[in-house]
Amino acid sequence: MSRLYVILDVFADKALAGNPLAVVLDASGLDAAAMQRIAREFNLSETVFLLPPEDEDRKARVRIFTPQRELPFAGHPTVGAAALLGLMEAMAGKGREATFEIEEAVGAIACRTVASGKRAGRATFDLPRLPQPSGAAPDAAAVAAALGLAPGDVGFEGHAPSRFDAGNAFCFVPLAGLDALARAAADPGRWRTAFGGDLGAFLYTRETADPALAFRARMLSPGIGEDPATGSAAAAFAGAVMTFDRPADGEHLLRIGQGYEMGRPSVIELGLVVRDGALSAASIGGAAVVVAEGTLFLP
Incomplete structure (x- = not known):
């Protein structure tokens, strides 16, 4: 057939x-x-x-x-x-x-x-499902060790490691800049301790080198390796954006660049609708x- x-x-x-x-x-x-x-x-x-x-x-x-x-x-x-x-x-x-x-x-x-x-x-x-917290936030020092980074590489502008689920669960790791994003590498021996399991880690930074992008990101997992564009992670990432950036009421479109370090540049469009300070709807496009x-x- x-x-x-x-x-x-x-x-x-x-x-x-x-x-x-x-x-x-x-x-x-x-x-x-x-x-x-x-x-x-x-x-x-x-x-x-x-x-x-x-x-x-x-x-x-x-x-x-x-x-x-x-x-x-x-x-x-x-x-x-x-x-x-x-x-x-x-x-x-x-x-x-x-x-x-x-x-x-x-x-x-x-x-x-x-x-x-x-x-x-x-x-x-x-x-179809708005992001929800998914377990305790990972420890920043353990996360840094699992990614081969220094503790100072993790975090920016009040952003800290977090976990959200919008259909699939992910850990979200804010990094200080593009240099830290490029240096990050999964350490399988430390992964489970840092992330509480085999969840993928969505690494992101505000530094983009492209004004059209709101964030640059990488998706790492010790079992799969690296993914060039992860829409379900971007969907759950809306939870981190709402928690740490607290966008104003209205509609927002955030472009996330991923896959650049792999030679597979990708742009994911994350749409947010915020009402009374809460996320009322979200979309993924590209x-x-x-x-x-x-x-x-x-x-």
């Missing part, structure tokens, strides 16, 4: 940047074990499988797999899948802009897309470009 697939670079407007994503266009009839084997075959950070929606008013049902397991939610697969569905709408003559919902294990997700060409577009989705199309030949 053959099935079509597409590979996109997500959170980038040109090929060979951003975070790669495989999308299997018609996954009907595949069980979870088969999807897991296909995700291992692609060996990308995530592979998306498109299925008919359970609610016919929605665009598609989406299942997301890493090479090791299924995820209930992830940011770059959601942006990439939505952007591709928007491109398919445009190619079918339904207009450059589209609004629809997709179904993920975490719930229904509202998406907005714009096609900028035959193989390029943008997508934004509303967070560009995506199709870089390959092909056919899977399966037994």
